[in-house]
Amino acid sequence: MSWIVALLVLSALIFFHELGHYVAARYFGVYVEVFSIGFGKKIASFTWLNTRWQLSAIPLGGYVKMKGQDDADPTARSGDDDSYNTKKPWQRIVILLAGPLANFALAWVFYFAIALGGPQALSPVIGKVVADSPAQTAGLRQGDRVLSVNGEPIATWNELSDIIKSSEAPLSLQVERGNAIYFLSVTPRISESKNIFKETIRQPMVGIAPSGEVHTMRLSTVEALAYAGEETYAASLLIFQSVQKLITGVVPAEEIGGVVSIVSITADATAYGWMSLCFFAALISVNLGVLNLLPIPALDGGHIMFNLYEMIVRKAPSDEAVYRLTLGGWIFLLGLMGLGLYNDITRMMQ
Structure with missing residues (x-):
């Protein structure tokens, strides 16, 4: 049962991340074709607000497919007013930032709930x-x-x-x-x-x-608000530092964990009650927010870099450059996910 709860929590965190993109895109008049939790084959779907909402087979993330934006085919652009690529670079950056910001906001809500419950x-x-x-x-x-x-x-x-x-x-x-x-x-x-x-x-x-x-700790509402902000900031800083230490080699590659570790830790937290579950959910939500801001093509941070480039040089990067960099980003991410899964399996066998 705890593993089911863990998967539901992870899916909820992904949902809120993608919901951030969705809301910002709709605010700027971008047509969102698909809102998917998971990748791969579609398991179930329904249409609402002119968008297909679906659950896919591989629960390792999610995506919103916007009109005029396709990482697999950068040439699939649209000149319509409701297209992503016709929006100004700063508007696209806001759409991209909205996902990670939703994760930070959700983490703050979790920490606030912990504060009210007496941490x-x-x-x-x-x-x-x-x-x-x-x-x-x-x-x-x-x-x-x-x-x-x-x-x-x-x-x-x-x-x-x-x-x-x-x-x-x-x-x-x-x-x-x-x-x-x-x-x-x-x-x-x-x-x-x-x-x-x-x-x-x-x-x-x-x-x-x-x-x-x-x-x-017995905190007033004002103290709880401050506690939530401080914990969200501290968790974000810790994740940023961890990534930095990983890149510089201070943290060995063996320490990288994959989805199995995430689900396992969340499942363990479930057994210790709602407050423990909220704590780890907040930490994972911050993790999603920080990692998606990294300047890696295929992630939100990579696309933000493309748009910043366009704002600075007054010219969008070529479709070929975007495609090759995005493909390289996906290869890197899949390799990282494979390493995390390998480490997870190795730990389970020890």
């Missing part, structure tokens, strides 16, 4: 103090709960960590220890550590680790 957060309680560290010198102990830093209230471990990482100046901590309150001063020291990509970095640290205690 779990790591408490600012010290679980370990490193020997000979600034924290030990300052008198911090295991079990201390940090209430404020420089007079600013601290509610989560992430807030405490962010303040420490961004300062080399002495920090004034208000700490709860048992039934007593203590005021301590600690000065971060530049130290080496590993980031999430296993790179060695140097940053201010004081030598403490969290206890692992968690608590439920």
Whole structure:
């Protein structure tokens, strides 16, 4: 059952991405011939608003087929007013951006729902103090709960960590220890550590680790709005950084996952309740938005680059160039999908 839910969630994310393109295209008067969830052979379809809405056999994406726009045949253009290729470049860019933006907006909605439901957060309680560290010198102990830093209230471990990482100046901590309150001063020291990509970095640290205690955050509507925005931004930044690290070789190719991994993780999240499912759905939605913005022909980002080229040089790229670049983009994407599927199968066999 969880796998069915996972497939439905993935299809819903794809649907909203394509819906973004569809709404923007219709807004600018472009005739949308087909709205498809999946590729390949048509399984079921119906006609509504003069568009054929269909479900296709291969659930690895989706597409909207607009009049005058066909990646497989760039020469299949139309001079009609309701054609995609007769629209101004900036209008086409808006249509292309609408899909990824729909994914970011959907992720924001998921994070907002999580915020209203009371998300779990790591408490600012010290679980370990490193020997000979600034924290030990300052008198911090295991079990201390940090209430404020420089007079600013601290509610989560992430807030405490962010303040420490961004300062080399002495920090004034208000700490709860048992039934007593203590005021301590600690000065971060530049130290080496590993980031999430296993790179060695140097940053201010004081030598403490969290206890692992968690608590439920109770957020007002205004705080929930801010939480949703912050989480959407953080997830987007993480995906961008991951792509960058993959391109530069910091993240090995073995770490790439395919649709099997996506569905499997989403299915696992389903078993832990709606909040966990919303969290992973939001992350995947952001993933779809970011990846589609990459300047790879065949993706939205590639087509945006074609239109930016036209805006700059006042001339559209040749049909032959668009066709060859798009074909190369598809070969690259299919190779990437094949690598992800290979890695998925390899992990399953281990």
